[in-house]
Amino acid sequence: MGDNMTSVTEFTLLGFPLGLRIQILLFGLFSLFYACTLLGNGLILGLIWLDSRLHTPMYFFLSHLAMVDIAYACNTVPQMLVNLLKPDKPISFAGCLTQTFLFLTFAVTECLLLVVMSYDRYVAICHPLRYPAIMNWRVCITLVLTSWTIGVLLSLIDLMLLLPLPFCRFQKINHFFCEIMAVLKLACVDTHINEIVVLAGAISVLVGPLSSIVISYMCILCAILRIQSGEGQRKAFSTCSSHLCVVGLFYGTAIIMYVGPRYGNPKEQKKYLLLFHSIFNPMLNPLIYSLRNLEVNNALKRVLGIERDL
Secondary structure, three states: HHHEEOOOOOOEOOOHHHHHHHHHHHHHHHHHHHHHHHHHHHHHHHHHHHOHHOOOOOHHHHHHHHHHHHHHHHHHHHHHHHHHHHOOOOOOOOHHHHHHHHHHHHHHHHHHHHHHHHHHHHHHHHOOOOHHHHHHHHHHHHHHHHHHHHHHHHHHHHHHOOOOOOOOOEEEEOOOOOOOHHHHOOOOOOOOHHHHHHHHHHHHHHHHHHHHHHHHHHHHHHHHHHOOOOHHHHHHHHHHHHHEEEEEEEEHHHHHHHOOOOOOOOOHHHHHHHHHHHHHHHHHHHHHHHHHOOHHHHHHHHHHHOOOOO
């Protein structure tokens, strides 16, 4: 094994082993999705920044979710587009580990932001009179900073355990980006400790947050059913439906990826699920919030000057 070990300076991402024409087609398609992701989330950020009526805790959290989605896409998609045109173009060792660290950071941060947003909706609907006092700006900033800090620290643990590992020669990662489990498979030593730490981290940021979200929405549902007016119920459901759709997309993909049944080739299944998670989720999130949120639609009309009296 010692003969196969070397100081690794770069990796090759295998990506999607398809024909040249299909790769060119995918390059155009994914470039379009990437542009839509940047445009959609950038539009959400711009509207929240420009429209004072959106300067509320709910849209403060949404702005950070949009920033995470942009960062998600920028971390993985450009390298994937390069590999579609130049499959043999390597990625440096430092660049690969940086991509791994950033992906984990953004994933954990998004998990926690979705929990924070569900708590915000819980307070707004179940305790409306106390909402301004509970969700003051100091609390909001603390919740966001805590989400980012936990994301960085948990990812840093995985990175510190990954750095000392020796890697073998001819490094080819069977993925379209430096996903941590795919990188671990190339190590020339036993990586069970690393895999256990990654799995424990995944469980802690999936099961715990998802349980909190489910409990929050059970309380929200009970509160909505107690509302007497139909208009009030519709407004409450409308406020929560966008967030529920985003939660369903994010956690649905993650659960299928990590705990769902395995058929055929599990590695390929995980690769395509991560593709959906990295490209389609960030692209769909702003569409969900803009199509199903009246306040965002009205803010867009005001910014464009279509309906100035809204």
